[in-house]
Amino acid sequence: MAQQVQGVVAPGKNEPVRVETIVVPDPGPGEAVVKVQACGVCHTDLHYKQGGINDDFPFLLGHEAAGVVESVGEGVTDVAPGDFVILNWRAVCGNCRACLRGRPQYCFNTHNAAQKMTLTDGTELSPALGIGAFAEKTLVAAGQCTKVDPSVSPAVAGLLGCGVMAGIGAAINTGQVGRGDSVAVIGCGGVGDAAIVGARLAGAARIIAVDIDDRKLETAKSMGATHTVNSRSTDPVEAIRELTGGFGADVVIEAVGRPETYKQAFYARDLAGTVVLVGVPTPEMTLELPLIDVFGRGGSLKSSWYGDCLPSRDFPMLIDLHQQGRIDLGAFVTETIGLGDVEKAFARMHEGDVLRSVVVF
Ligand code: APR
Ligand code: ZN
Ligand code: ZN
Numbered sequence: 330m331a332q333q334v335q336g337v338v339a340p341g342k343n344e345p346v347r348v349e350t351i352v353v354p355d356p357g358p359g360e361a362v363v364k365v366q367a368c369g370v371c372h373t374d375l376h377y378k379q380g381g382i383n384d385d386f387p388f389l390l391g392h393e394a395a396g397v398v399e400s401v402g403e404g405v406t407d408v409a410p411g412d413f414v415i416l417n418w419r420a421v422c423g424n425c426r427a428c429l430r431g432r433p434q435y436c437f438n439t440h441n442a443a444q445k446m447t448l449t450d451g452t453e454l455s456p457a458l459g460i461g462a463f464a465e466k467t468l469v470a471a472g473q474c475t476k477v478d479p480s481v482s483p484a485v486a487g488l489l490g491c492g493v494m495a496g497i498g499a500a501i502n503t504g505q506v507g508r509g510d511s512v513a514v515i516g517c518g519g520v521g522d523a524a525i526v527g528a529r530l531a532g533a534a535r536i537i538a539v540d541i542d543d544r545k546l547e548t549a550k551s552m553g554a555t556h557t558v559n560s561r562s563t564d565p566v567e568a569i570r571e572l573t574g575g576f577g578a579d580v581v582i583e584a585v586g587r588p589e590t591y592k593q594a595f596y597a598r599d600l601a602g603t604v605v606l607v608g609v610p611t612p613e614m615t616l617e618l619p620l621i622d623v624f625g626r627g628g629s630l631k632s633s634w635y636g637d638c639l640p641s642r643d644f645p646m647l648i649d650l651h652q653q654g655r656i657d658l659g660a661f662v663t664e665t666i667g668l669g670d671v672e673k674a675f676a677r678m679h680e681g682d683v684l685r686s687v688v689v690f
Contacts (some may be wrong), residue, residue: 331355331509332353336464337671338454339388342380345672346390351354351454352447353466356402360442361471363414365663366483368462369393370674370686371491374523375538377457380677383632385415385455389446390671391419391463391688392456395486398474405471411478415648416490417640434637435504442468458491477648484665484687487650489644491635492685495663496523496584497647498636499607503529504580508532513569513578513597515539515560516585517549519661519684520607524582526656529553533580537572539565539593542681552660554685560593569597573626577602584608588616601627607636665689 336351421436441459512528517540538549546557577599586608663683672679674686
């Protein structure tokens with residue numbers, strides 16, 4: 330029996346979001362219905378609302394979520410009703426070239442539920458990143474569910490579903506930060522702060538936080554930054570060089586997504602260092618660099634998609650580390666809110682007041 334629940338819908342470009350009754354079908358083959366317990370508000374939800382991702386309105390927003398599996402469809406064996414899960418937006422296929430070569434983190438043949446959730450008049454909803462979890466219940470592909478220790482707070486667990494995983498993964502997976510490395514993180518919002526947590530976890534000796542906002546630099550310190558640079562008043566490339574004995578950082582993580590910060594990241598690394606690009610640029614942005622600098626510096630430029638994470642490997646590990654007190658994912662939850670507060674949370678995000686507002690049910 331299909332069920333009716335409440336969910337946050339973006340009806341059209343730049344229109345305010347609304348809490349609507351939505352219809353969630355029973356799970357079909359390979360699908361699961363999840364009772365959502367918490368879902369963080371991410372920039373990508375705002376981009377959907379603004380029409381910046383595509384025009385497939387109406388959207389069912391929310392994609393940074395944790396909850397309990399309520400029911401599963403035919404053929405689902407990895408998760409069962411009652412399991413506490415974190416949802417991921419990259420359920421790997423297992424059959425593409427990347428998967429078959431043992432690199433499922435680069436799978437671009439990912440899948441979502443085949444059936445659609447709808448409004449009560451039958452209008453099909455497009456779930457944000459194939460999830461749609463600002464809803465009491467949501468329908469996903471079973472492969473989007475990763476089972477983790479149920480004793481963790483759902484508000485904390487859900488964060489690993491997107492931004493926090495992207496940041497931690499940028500450091501530990503893409504950047505391969507090692508013990509004793511110097512790491513610079515440009516842009517200290519939720520993603521950059523998570524990169525700082527990842528760098529610290531990996532044993533970085535120096536972690537240099539760069540931002541244009543002193544409030545963000547204070548938070549970055551509490552996350553594990555050893556040095557801070559306000560790039561409004563100080564040239565960050567020079568400052569990073571100075572703080573690393575004149576060399577530049579072994580790993581520079583860019584978590585803004587703008588040409589000038591991409592350029593800073595490029596020049597702030599040590600010769601043969603690694604630049605990790607996790608900030609998402611807009612399609613019209615370009616960057617001009619002298620080729621001799623690209624050629625002459627060695628090292629690598631890497632882009633980091635979802636922190637190159639493997640949910641089945643990384644989610645349980647990070648929850649474990651959090652439960653042991655070795656990382657504090659709770660520090661990313663600025664406030665918990667209700668389903669009706671998502672529009673307000675977008676405004677606070679825009680003001681730069683929050684790391685994460687998390688809807689709890
Ligand atoms: N130099 C340094 N820092 C900057 C600059 C700049 N020129 N411009 C903005 N920032 C800082 C902001 O002050 C803020 O602290 O970058 C940070 C961006 O943080 P958020 O807006 O909270 O964004 P976040 O969720 O962390 O995502 C960052 O990563 O995954 C991507 O799409 C995401 O592109 C976005 C980026
Ligand atoms: Zn694949
Ligand atoms: Zn997100």
